[in-house]
Amino acid sequence: MEILKLENIGYRYKDAPKDKYVFKNINYEFEQGKMYAIKGKSGSGKTTLLSLITGLEKCTEGKILYDNQDLKKMNLDKYRNTDIGIVFQSYNLLPSFTAIENIILSMDVSNVKIKNKKQKVLELMKSVGLSEEHANRKILKLSGGEQQRIAIARSLSYNPKIIIADEPTGNLDKETEAEILKIFEHLAKDENKCIIIVTHSQKVCDAADYVYELVNNEK
Amino acid sequence: MYILKNSLISITRNKGRNILIGIIILVIAASSTITLAIRNTANKLVKDYQESNDIIGTISFNRQQLSGKFQKGEDAKKSNIEAFNQIEQLTLENIKNYGESEYLKSYYYIFSTSLNSDTLTKATDSFENQIENEGENKGENKGENKERDKELFQNDRNLTGDFELNGYSSYDAMTDFVSGAYKVTEGEMITDFNNFECVINSELATLNEISVGDTITLKNPNTEKTYDFIVKGIYKDDSNPDDSVNMYSQSVNKIITGSNVIETIIEDDNTLVTNITPSFILQSEDVIEAFTEELKEKGLNEYYTLNTNLDELENATQSIENVKTFATTFLIITLIIASIVLFVINMINIRERKYEIGVFRTIGVSKFKLTMQFVLELLIVSIIMLCIGCIGGAFLSKPIGNQLLKNEIEASETADKEISNNFGRGGEKMGGPMETRGISKVQQIDSMEAVVDIHVIVQLLGIGILLTIVSSLASMISIQRFSPLTILKERS
Numbered sequence: 228m229e230i231l232k233l234e235n236i237g238y239r240y241k242d243a244p245k246d247k248y249v250f251k252n253i254n255y256e257f258e259q260g261k262m263y264a265i266k267g268k269s270g271s272g273k274t275t276l277l278s279l280i281t282g283l284e285k286c287t288e289g290k291i292l293y294d295n296q297d298l299k300k301m302n303l304d305k306y307r308n309t310d311i312g313i314v315f316q317s318y319n320l321l322p323s324f325t326a327i328e329n330i331i332l333s334m335d336v337s338n339v340k341i342k343n344k345k346q347k348v349l350e351l352m353k354s355v356g357l358s359e360e361h362a363n364r365k366i367l368k369l370s371g372g373e374q375q376r377i378a379i380a381r382s383l384s385y386n387p388k389i390i391i392a393d394e395p396t397g398n399l400d401k402e403t404e405a406e407i408l409k410i411f412e413h414l415a416k417d418e419n420k421c422i423i424i425v426t427h428s429q430k431v432c433d434a435a436d437y438v439y440e441l442v443n444n445e446k
Numbered sequence: 447m448y449i450l451k452n453s454l455i456s457i458t459r460n461k462g463r464n465i466l467i468g469i470i471i472l473v474i475a476a477s478s479t480i481t482l483a484i485r486n487t488a489n490k491l492v493k494d495y496q497e498s499n500d501i502i503g504t505i506s507f508n509r510q511q512l513s514g515k516f517q518k519g520e521d522a523k524k525s526n527i528e529a530f531n532q533i534e535q536l537t538l539e540n541i542k543n544y545g546e547s548e549y550l551k552s553y554y555y556i557f558s559t560s561l562n563s564d565t566l567t568k569a570t571d572s573f574e575n576q577i578e579n580e581g582e583n584k585g586e587n588k589g590e591n592k593e594r595d596k597e598l599f600q601n602d603r604n605l606t607g608d609f610e611l612n613g614y615s616s617y618d619a620m621t622d623f624v625s626g627a628y629k630v631t632e633g634e635m636i637t638d639f640n641n642f643e644c645v646i647n648s649e650l651a652t653l654n655e656i657s658v659g660d661t662i663t664l665k666n667p668n669t670e671k672t673y674d675f676i677v678k679g680i681y682k683d684d685s686n687p688d689d690s691v692n693m694y695s696q697s698v699n700k701i702i703t704g705s706n707v708i709e710t711i712i713e714d715d716n717t718l719v720t721n722i723t724p725s726f727i728l729q730s731e732d733v734i735e736a737f738t739e740e741l742k743e744k745g746l747n748e749y750y751t752l753n754t755n756l757d758e759l760e761n762a763t764q765s766i767e768n769v770k771t772f773a774t775t776f777l778i779i780t781l782i783i784a785s786i787v788l789f790v791i792n793m794i795n796i797r798e799r800k801y802e803i804g805v806f807r808t809i810g811v812s813k814f815k816l817t818m819q820f821v822l823e824l825l826i827v828s829i830i831m832l833c834i835g836c837i838g839g840a841f842l843s844k845p846i847g848n849q850l851l852k853n854e855i856e857a858s859e860t861a862d863k864e865i866s867n868n869f870g871r872g873g874e875k876m877g878g879p880m881e882t883r884g885i886s887k888v889q890q891i892d893s894m895e896a897v898v899d900i901h902v903i904v905q906l907l908g909i910g911i912l913l914t915i916v917s918s919l920a921s922m923i924s925i926q927r928f929s930p931l932t933i934l935k936e937r938s
Contacts, residue, residue, distance in 0.1 A: 283808065283931045308810025319805045323459035333809050335448030381809070 230294060230388055230421050231257040231280065237288030238275055249275050251288070255439055259388060262415040262422040264432045267441030273425045276441060277393050280423065281313055282306050294388075308337045312382025316394035318374040320366045320381070326352070326373075327362040330381045337385035351380040355410055372403035379410060389421040390414060396428055408434050449815055453822040463798075467791060467824070468831045471913070474784040475835020476842065478909055481777040482902045483843035484850065487895065488770035492763045499762075500551065503726040503737065503754045505536060505544075505746070512749050533749055538709065540746075541724040547740055549733040554619035555724040557705040559712070560607030561664035561673070568608040569653050569698040606719055607667050610700045613708035615639070619725065620702075622685065628697070633658035633679030639704025644675040649698045651680045664701075669715050675703065731756060765854040772850065781909065788917030792824070796924045807930035820921040825914045832910045840898035 236253040239245075249272040257263055267273045278284040279291060282303035291298045293310060307313070320329045330348045334341075341347055349359055355376040366374060375395060382390050392411070396404035412434060414420040424431055432438045457464050512530065538557060545553035614620050616639070622628040623635070632651075636643040646656065656662060658677055665672045681702070683695035712718060728734060738752050796803075806816050 278931045281808070283929075304810045304812040306810070307808065313808055315808075319808060321802060321805055323802075324455060328455065332448065332452065335451070336809055336811050 228258065229256040230259050231423075232292040232295075233280075233289065234292065235289035236276075236279065236286050236291065238272065238279060238284070239287050248287070250441055253289070253441075257389070257421050257423060259421045260415060260419045261436040262411060262434065263424065264435035264438045265423065265425045265441060266427065266432055266438060269427075271441040273441055274393055277391060277423075277425045281311060281391055308333070309385060310387055311389045311391055312385075312387040314375070314378045314382050314390065314392035314395050316397040318366075318371075318378045320374060320377060322366045325363050325365055326357075326369065326377045329366065329377060330384050333381045334384045339385050348380070348384065351383055352377070354383075355380045356406060371398050372400075372406070375399060375403075375407060376410070379407070383414070387420075389423065392422070392424045394426055394428075395424060396426070396431065404428070404430065449819045449822060453819050453826060456819075456823055457826060463795060464823075464827050467788070467795075468827050470784065470787055470791070471828050471831035471910075472835045472838075474780060474913065475832045475906065475910070476839045477780050478777060478906055479836050479839025479898055479902060480843045480846055481773040481780070482905050483839065483898045484773040484847040485770050485777070486899070486901055486905075487847065487897055488766045488773070491766055492770075495763055496759065499755075499759055501728040501731055501734070501754055501756055501759065503728055503734070503752045505724055505741070505750050506753050507533075508749050508751045533747055536722055536724070536750070538722060540744075541722060543744055544724070544741055544746070545726065547726075547737060549729055549737040549740065551727040551729055552618065553724060553726045554615045555705065555722055556619055557613040557615070557708040558610060558721045558723070559613075559708055559718050560610050560667075561711075562607045562667045563609060563662065563664050565663050566609065566650070566654050569647075569650050569694045608699065609664060611644075611664065611703060611708060611711075612700055613639075613703050613705035615705040618727075619705075621725075622697075623681075627685035628681045628683055630679045631682045633677070636678050636702065636704060640706040640710075641704070642673060642675045642707055643678045643703060645679040645681050645702040646677055647695065647698045647700060648680050648682045649694050650701075651677075656680075662701075666711070666715055666718065668717055671714055673711060675701070726752075728754070765851060768854050769847070769850045781913070785913060785916045788913060789920055792917045792920040793924075796820075796921045800924075800928060803925055803928055804930040807928075813925050817918075817922050817925050820925070821914060821918045824918055825911070828910045828914050832906055836898060836903065836906055843898060844895060 233253050233255040236255075237248050237251040239248045253276070255263075255265075265273055265276060275284065279286045282298055282301075285299065293301065293306065298306065313319075320326075321332070324332065327345065327348050330351065331344050334344055334347075349362060352358070352362060357373060357376050357380070361369060361373060361377075366377070369377065375398075379390075379392075379395075390411070395411075396407050399407065408431060411422045411424065415422045415436070424435065426432065512533070538555075541553070541555050617635070618624075620628075620635070623630070630645060631648060633645070636645060644662070646662070651657070654662075656677055658679060660677045661674050662677060663672050663674050683697045685697070686695065689695070708720070712720060726737070728737060734752070734754060734756070741750075741752060742748075803816065806819075807813075811819075
């Protein structure tokens with residue numbers, strides 16, 4: 228049973244001519260426990276598609292169903308802080324906060340009700356390969372790989388059903404890329420998450436259960 | 447709750463930015479506290495002053511109006527005199543009638559006449575009179591000297607006796623005692639306004655060796671009828687302590703008694719020259735016109751006018767009103783400039799924090815909560831700085847308030863002095879606001895205890911919240927307008 232369904236999705240920029248779509252008639256389905264890769268050339272609309280799935284943008288045509296509910300009718304803030312986790316290529320963590328504060332912030336925003344949040348965060352960090360000593364470091368004192376692990380831990384902190392990642396290994400070396408991919412595979416297989424990764428990387432595509440390819444309709 | 451937590455983290459982690467904002471708010475808070483304290487204290491002083499100083503009206507003869515209607519030419523002299531004589535004097539009945547007005551809080555009057563005495567020596571500055579008095583004491587030309595005294599020392603009210611007998615209708619009428627110009631130094635003030643009791647000047651008492659409890663005898667100069675007064679008290683005249691010209695004070699021959707006593711004396715002889723000085727205590731400034739109309743309706747002659755001490759009351763509070771105006775203007779300018787500066791700083795601040803806004807939005811923080819967080823950050827900084835500014839302002843408001851008032855009074859006095867110089871009177875003061883003009887003495891407010899009270903704190907808090915909201919408008923608008931995706935793309 229799909230957790231996320233894209234039905235005849237089309238998108239064009241507001242100032243673009245009426246027949247100029249970034250993409251059109253996209254029909255994808257995503258299930259829990261599977262890892263999906265969305266690939267495409269630069270400018271094919273991968274990040275745009277991701278912004279539609281995360282509710283940061285609204286599609287011009289078609290509809291996106293999360294758990295059979297139309298995203299347009301949902302509270303998108305709640306959708307983003309409860310149902311999906313987002314991991315960005317540039318991590319998008321708050322630099323003035325420490326690693327643990329970034330993750331606890333996400334839990335607070337999601338209104339996670341657990342007594343010892345700090346303990347939970349340390350467990351999460353351990354699950355993505357980070358030790359306790361990373362917890363109280365400011366974000367800018369961490370390496371790229373460590374920041375990406377913090378971003379993944381943050382996206383997991385409120386236990387969403389879907390993790391959406393935009394080029395999560397784009398800024399990382401090969402060794403770290405492999406480690407991050409292992410985390411995603413583990414989340415899909417063992418934690419029953421639906422992992423959607425927008426990527427250029429063939430390695431990611433190879434690791435995915437399903438690969439969707441976007442073709443730019445503008446050309 | 448996490449909004450507050452995030453705000454606190456953000457404040458402590460961005461010290462430079464918040465210290466800058468804090469310094470600006472501190473300056474605003476201190477200057478606002480000072481100006482608010484000065485303004486509120488000035489308001490309170492003026493209000494208290496107005497409440498403690500009644501608007502008093504008195505009726506006076508308008509000579510200018512009469513002389514304007516005089517006919518010209520030698521032949522007109524008789525008709526002008528007749529016109530003047532036809533103007534009726536104010537009577538006690540008139541005053542009592544006017545006093546029955548809804549526009550008045552109360553009224554009082556001084557009913558005066560003058561009597562002679564065979565047993566009392568009149569105090570006078572005249573050397574000639576003293577020699578004559580010596581002669582009189584020796585029993586020489588007694589009657590002749592008396593008549594001469596009268597000619598030489600008629601007072602300005604044309605009362606013809608040696609001793610001016612002032613009958614007061616109530617204690618309120620005794621304004622010289624209320625103001626402290628006269629002070630009972632021995633015995634006490636008269637207690638019964640109907641009895642033949644009196645209070646006399648200390649100089650007259652010394653001259654005639656009179657003590658409290660003695661009886662003095664006064665005589666009607668027309669009928670020779672005598673009246674015995676028990677001396678209840680002796681008063682000292684301190685109205686002009688620097689007078690180095692006259693030997694005696696102006697009130698030396700003034701004897702104080704009740705107005706009903708004068709009425710009794712007048713009943714015996716209505717040809718005695720009397721003088722009545724009424725004072726009407728008006729309900730408020732707004733009723734002056736209506737009361738004037740009522741006086742006309744009740745038959746007050748057109749040549750009489752109602753004068754009030756309103757100008758003097760206003761003059762007395764003028765300096766403090768000027769300080770208040772200055773403080774208010776300063777406050778408004780400070781707030782306008784501060785709002786603009788804070789708004790601009792916030793605009794810059796928000797542009798720097800666009801990335802942060804993008805991150806918060808992508809992790810699902812609503813626009814409302816995000817706005818609240820930014821406003822809360824500024825509010826926390828504002829409240830801390832308002833408290834510090836309020837304490838600093840509380841210490842500074844009193845000396846600054848007094849300095850401003852002092853400068854204002856000095857400026858006013860310098861202006862008076864310059865006018866006085868133009869009249870060739872050197873530094874001598876002209877008829878300035880503080881001088882008595884026949885109604886009541888008005889004391890200018892010359893110091894202020896600018897206090898930071900609960901009103902100031904509430905107003906300051908209001909200003910703080912207002913400033914926070916105004917300067918947060920930048921963040922509110924930006925958060926509504928920014929697209930998180932665009933922000934994050936720019937960052938990438």
